[in-house]
Amino acid sequence: MLMDILVKHWPANVFVQTYAELATRLVTKYKYDPDDVEEIILTPSVAFRHWYTSTGFESVTQAQFSIPYGIACGMYHPEPGAVWYQPETMKDPRIVALLNKVKATTMIARTEKRSIIQDLIEGYHPEKFMTVRLKDGREFTESAFTHPGHPSYMLTRDEFKNRFRIETKYVLSPAKIEDAINCICHLEDYGDASVLPSFLYEAGNEN
Numbered sequence: 001m002l003m004d005i006l007v008k009h010w011p012a013n014v015f016v017q018t019y020a021e022l023a024t025r026l027v028t029k030y031k032y033d034p035d036d037v038e039e040i041i042l043t044p045s046v047a048f049r050h051w052y053t054s055t056g057f058e059s060v061t062q063a064q065f066s067i068p069y070g071i072a073c074g075m076y077h078p079e080p081g082a083v084w085y086q087p088e089t090m091k092d093p094r095i096v097a098l099l100n101k102v103k104a105t106t107m108i109a110r111t112e113k114r115s116i117i118q119d120l121i122e123g124y125h126p127e128k129f130m131t132v133r134l135k136d137g138r139e140f141t142e143s144a145f146t147h148p149g150h151p152s153y154m155l156t157r158d159e160f161k162n163r164f165r166i167e168t169k170y171v172l173s174p175a176k177i178e179d180a181i182n183c184i185c186h187l188e189d190y191g192d193a194s195v196l197p198s199f200l201y202e203a204g205n206e207n
Helices: 017-030 060-064 067-076 093-099 116-122 157-168 174-185 193-199
Strands: 037-043 102-104 128-134 139-144
Touching (some): 017 128, 017 139, 067 102
8 A cells, every 4th residue: 555655755745846856866966065056947847836935935834835945945955854844944045045046947737627636646747857057057957757755656665764764863763763664674573563662762762
């Protein structure tokens, strides 16, 4: 069942996630400083998720539903986490400046004949291209149809393990995390599944 549902690989709206994936892929692969970006070109973007701000976002919902914000935040914070939606992050002048450099050559819009949401659920995605142009003239491009975590592009077992490590690293020790992963991946070997919570609790950590 897990391999047939949408897994939220990124802490963003479902329409924003692929663009966040491309942004982090670009900055990680080519190792440029986001401060050096001149322009970011999308082909295409999604019309009802292409929101800008000149002062920063006031709420998590506003930020989650903005493709430009997801791109800018993904480049400055490639590892997804709570930092994406801290008040200071949503108003970070560097992120605000970068999201306003995101442009689109074309837009995906709602149609009368078919819902774009239904298209997304059923796996009909146009290929999305992201081009980053730096101030020194260098240019990098990556593309993807959808983000990791979609049933048509599901996370591998190792990628699921890495997601778990990222999501628990502030509440569990590295050793405890690996013990929990081992338990989860071999739960059928235990006589009683109630053993699992003991691997998800760090003594002395009330979080």
